[in-house]
Amino acid sequence: MKLEVNGAQLDVDPAPGQVLRTVLRDHGHTEVKKGCDAGDCGACTVLLDGRPTHSCLVPAFRAEGRSVTTASGLGTVESLHPVQEAFVDAAAFQCGFCTAGYVTTVAGLGLSGEVTQDVARALKGNLCRCTGYRSICDAVRGTSNTVDALAGQDAGRSVRAPAARRIVTGTEPYTLDVPDVDLAHLAVLGSPHAHARIVSIDARKASQAPGVLAVLTYEDSPAHHFSTARHESRLDDPDDTLVLDRVLRFRGQRVAVVVADSLREAERARALIEVEYEVLPAVVDPDAARRPGAPLVHGDKGPEARISEPGRNVVAQLHAEMGSVAAGLDAAAHRVHGTWSTSRVAHASLETHATRGWLDEDGRLVLRTSTQVPYLTRKEIAHLFDLDHSQVRVLTGRVGGGFGGKQELLTEDLVALAVLRTGRPVQYEMTRADEFTVVPSRHPFRVTVDLGSDADGVLTALKIDVLANTGAYGNHGPGVMFHGVNESVSVYRCANKRVDAESVYTHTMPSGAFRGYGLGQVQLAIESAMDELARLVGIDAFELRRRNVVVPGDRLLVTDPDEVGDLDMHSYGLDQCVDLAQAALADRSLDAPTPAGALVGEGMAIAMIATIAPRGHYAEASVRLLDDGRYEARVGTTEFGNGTTTVHAQLVAQALGTTVDRVVVRQSDTDVTGYDTGAFASAGTVVAGLALHRAALQLRGKILAAAAALRDHPSDEPRTWDGSVLGVDVADGVRLVDIAAAAPGLTGQGTHDGSPRSVAFNVHAFRVAVRPDTGEVTILRSVQAVDAGTVLHPEQLRGQVEGGVGQAIGTALFEELRLDDEGRVTTASFRAYHVPQMIDLPHTEVLFAQTTDSLGPLGAKSMSEAPYNPVAPALANAIRDALGVRPYELPMTPDRLWRLTQPS
Numbered sequence: 062m063k064l065e066v067n068g069a070q071l072d073v074d075p076a077p078g079q080v081l082r083t084v085l086r087d088h089g090h091t092e093v094k095k096g097c098d099a100g101d102c103g104a105c106t107v108l109l110d111g112r113p114t115h116s117c118l119v120p121a122f123r124a125e126g127r128s129v130t131t132a133s134g135l136g137t138v139e140s141l142h143p144v145q146e147a148f149v150d151a152a153a154f155q156c157g158f159c160t161a162g163y164v165t166t167v168a169g170l171g172l173s174g175e176v177t178q179d180v181a182r183a184l185k186g187n188l189c190r191c192t193g194y195r196s197i198c199d200a201v202r203g204t205s206n207t208v209d210a211l212a213g214q215d216a217g218r219s220v221r222a223p224a225a226r227r228i229v230t231g232t233e234p235y236t237l238d239v240p241d242v243d244l245a246h247l248a249v250l251g252s253p254h255a256h257a258r259i260v261s262i263d264a265r266k267a268s269q270a271p272g273v274l275a276v277l278t279y280e281d282s283p284a285h286h287f288s289t290a291r292h293e294s295r296l297d298d299p300d301d302t303l304v305l306d307r308v309l310r311f312r313g314q315r316v317a318v319v320v321a322d323s324l325r326e327a328e329r330a331r332a333l334i335e336v337e338y339e340v341l342p343a344v345v346d347p348d349a350a351r352r353p354g355a356p357l358v359h360g361d362k363g364p365e366a367r368i369s370e371p372g373r374n375v376v377a378q379l380h381a382e383m384g385s386v387a388a389g390l391d392a393a394a395h396r397v398h399g400t401w402s403t404s405r406v407a408h409a410s411l412e413t414h415a416t417r418g419w420l421d422e423d424g425r426l427v428l429r430t431s432t433q434v435p436y437l438t439r440k441e442i443a444h445l446f447d448l449d450h451s452q453v454r455v456l457t458g459r460v461g462g463g464f465g466g467k468q469e470l471l472t473e474d475l476v477a478l479a480v481l482r483t484g485r486p487v488q489y490e491m492t493r494a495d496e497f498t499v500v501p502s503r504h505p506f507r508v509t510v511d512l513g514s515d516a517d518g519v520l521t522a523l524k525i526d527v528l529a530n531t532g533a534y535g536n537h538g539p540g541v542m543f544h545g546v547n548e549s550v551s552v553y554r555c556a557n558k559r560v561d562a563e564s565v566y567t568h569t570m571p572s573g574a575f576r577g578y579g580l581g582q583v584q585l586a587i588e589s590a591m592d593e594l595a596r597l598v599g600i601d602a603f604e605l606r607r608r609n610v611v612v613p614g615d616r617l618l619v620t621d622p623d624e625v626g627d628l629d630m631h632s633y634g635l636d637q638c639v640d641l642a643q644a645a646l647a648d649r650s651l652d653a654p655t656p657a658g659a660l661v662g663e664g665m666a667i668a669m670i671a672t673i674a675p676r677g678h679y680a681e682a683s684v685r686l687l688d689d690g691r692y693e694a695r696v697g698t699t700e701f702g703n704g705t706t707t708v709h710a711q712l713v714a715q716a717l718g719t720t721v722d723r724v725v726v727r728q729s730d731t732d733v734t735g736y737d738t739g740a741f742a743s744a745g746t747v748v749a750g751l752a753l754h755r756a757a758l759q760l761r762g763k764i765l766a767a768a769a770a771l772r773d774h775p776s777d778e779p780r781t782w783d784g785s786v787l788g789v790d791v792a793d794g795v796r797l798v799d800i801a802a803a804a805p806g807l808t809g810q811g812t813h814d815g816s817p818r819s820v821a822f823n824v825h826a827f828r829v830a831v832r833p834d835t836g837e838v839t840i841l842r843s844v845q846a847v848d849a850g851t852v853l854h855p856e857q858l859r860g861q862v863e864g865g866v867g868q869a870i871g872t873a874l875f876e877e878l879r880l881d882d883e884g885r886v887t888t889a890s891f892r893a894y895h896v897p898q899m900i901d902l903p904h905t906e907v908l909f910a911q912t913t914d915s916l917g918p919l920g921a922k923s924m925s926e927a928p929y930n931p932v933a934p935a936l937a938n939a940i941r942d943a944l945g946v947r948p949y950e951l952p953m954t955p956d957r958l959w960r961l962t963q964p965s
């Protein structure tokens with residue numbers, strides 16, 4: 062059949078049942094993205110005869126004879142459509158995976174001007190998980206938030222992202238947006254049981270099905286146990302996982318894998334696999350899992366697995382006290398006690414996890430994958446398959462959102478196994494349902510808090526008891542638990558502190574790394590308890606924090622008074638953040654209208670976070686002078702919407718006295734770039750950025766030396782000395798192209814080992830209106846003040862904060878991966894799981910403290926995860942203020958809030 066795509070005739074022969082999205086991608090239109098294949102997210106939007114249409118819902122045959130326009134057809138990198146120009150100017154993207162769909166929808170609907178509720182409703186078919194939507198609204202209204210890269214070299218300016226024009230045209234290549242050659246596909250058979258042992262697998266019929274290359278089972282698995290979580294030290298996580306295991310510990314766990322010529326053939330053959338299971342007793346509740354006699358999730362593991370107490374289902378635990386909490390509570394004039402619980406939350410990155418693998422001409426294994434940690438992935442794949450590191454190459458394109466979820470090794474191991482077994486290039490792309498059922502979620506926590514204070518509200522005791530549900534595997538279980546109880550407790554000065562914390566296995570989908578890394582859960586409890594304490598003392602919540610938070614000169618202590626760690630305050634802006642948030646909340650002129658019959662309340666919460674993860678985070682970077690006088694920066698970390706590419710280019714430009722457009726950043730390819738622990742723990746700016754800045758400074762010295770040598774050369778022509786140290790294309794009076802010719806490959810190197818570490822701060826404040834008759838919450842005013850040190854790119858920083866706040870409002874008010882009593886996920890689609898839409902989120906005012914960190918590059922600190930952490934408690938405190946009763950459970954859905962208002 063024939064159709065017209067972007068003005069060109071296309072002859073296609075779709076398979077029965079094939080949709081327009083996959084037909085377009087099969088013919089090279091990779092600007093049409095896959096986000097859900099269910100019509101919920103809009104990443105695949107095209108104009109069909111001029112109307113915005115989710116191409117994943119359109120049977121391909123319906124497009125016969127019709128006209129299709131994609132983002133690449135609207136405009137090109139050289140000549141953008143006005144809507145694309147607006148998205149570039151507004152910096153209306155982070156990962157950018159949603160952007161091609163957005164520009165197509167906005168252009169197709171002809172939207173422009175003020176973003177009313179009607180406009181937001183018109184865009185309800187497009188989801189963005191990164192931005193919090195403000196910058197997208199700015200694009201619709203035509204607000205410019207950025208300056209051209211040519212406009213200046215200074216770090217501190219909101220220069221346009223180098224990839225901006227490719228992102229808005231859909232031409233920036235994400236993981237699977239590269240041509241495929243002879244590609245085979247994977248289909249995974251998942252466990253139908255929460256706990257079972259495989260008695261037998263009969264794969265004969267599946268193996269003989271058309272197109273099938275291999276059926277892989279536990280008998281094909283590498284023997285090494287590992288963890289899907291990746292850290293600088295692989296010993297940080299328990300070795301409790303096999304690539305394919307005979308024991309199944311959660312519904313959906315891999316049972317067998319079909320590799321076939323096409324995905325359709327792999328899926329058909331998957332249905333032919335016959336498995337006999339011995340169903341075993343399961344435990345899905347973390348409290349029950351700790352009781353004597355509970356079914357054991359990893360009772361078969363020995364000490365080599367590094368599980369704290371496998372006989373009690375405890376993967377990690379901490380029980381420690383400083384001073385005497387009992388004495389502190391006895392001496393208290395006021396006490397608060399309560400227990401809070403948080404829900405299981407999905408990352409919901411628009412790009413699903415995916416890997417494409419092949420053997421290169423030298424027989425080396427190459428994995429192009431959607432990871433935040435290419436070097437750590439290479440290390441573990443080499444370990445699993447007994448390969449030398451040099452035999453494995455891992456690289457990424459731009460990654461379509463991560464939030465910690467792509468810090469795990471979830472697809473690469475199966476692709477490696479399939480490639481090594483078949484010799485064919487193989488692709489594994491997760492479905493949206495996979496993302497909700499087998500990709501690790503945020504850890505659900507239950508936290509009990511006891512606070513005591515004197516009559517003035519000065520803390521005399523702080524005690525927490527934490528229970529975290531790590532699910533079937535302990536990936537990030539220890540790290541999330543330890544981090545969750547660290548900065549949340551150490552931000553307060555108190556002589557008597559106690560922490561009891563356990564992370565517990567259950568037969569449910571695994572939990573994992575997620576923005577904030579446990580702090581958001583614990584801070585919901587501590588910051589809610591502090592709010593109650595302020596009420597008892599009779600002072601406002603801001604003042605209570607002023608009386609109790611750490612100040613410069615204090616040590617950051619959890620429960621060990623003699624602790625000598627590498628975490629310290631190398632800058633301090635918490636006081637400014639408290640003042641800024643309080644002053645902004647007092648301004649009612651920007652409030653949204655209060656719904657009739659609603660009760661109004663205010664609330665706030667604070668948060669502190671380390672700027673780098675503990676126990677090692679390393680980066681090696683280089684900057685080279687190119688023949689044409691530009692610079693090439695090589696850095697191992699990944700761009701997944703955190704904006705590091707732009708900031709890295711700014712840091713290099715700043716050091717070399719040039720403009721950002723003259724810096725080419727090459728990143729995240731283990732064959733090309735220097736080692737990097739990865740893009741997690743918000744380390745992209747402070748670790749990789751510092752390494753790159755050092756490399757650029759070293760290159761600057763080499764260029765000056767080379768320029769001096771050229772000037773001094775007796776045969777050299779006299780040159781103009783322009784008086785500057787370095788210029789855009791002149792160094793010390795000598796043209797950069799001449800220096801590059803005289804000293805080819807001139808390169809600076811820089812490293813950073815991520816220790817010592819500093820802290821960053823966030824304070825959030827809300828004014829809300831809650832209808833007691835329905836439990837509906839309207840956010841009237843939302844303010845976040847942040848201490849990120851020197852602000853290198855104000856627009857990107859504001860975007861990170863707004864995105865984190867938006868994600869946290871989702872956690873606080875709607876989002877919940879619900880599991881039934883047998884561990885089955887019942888919310889496995891965007892439609893069933895409520896990711897905030899544009900219409901759901903308020904405007905958040907973002908304010909910056911004025912500080913300069915002595916560790917970070919040019920004084921900057923990290924600020925990707927931190928904005929998430931104080932939001933849920935601030936919102937809970939505001940709702941408490943409005944209703945007069947306190948919510949103890951997330952999400953604070955209307956039905957839960959309504960029930961709180963009913964007489965018990």
Ligand code: FES
Nearest residue numbers: 155157189190191
């Ligand atoms: Fe919208 Fe990432 S920028 S999903």
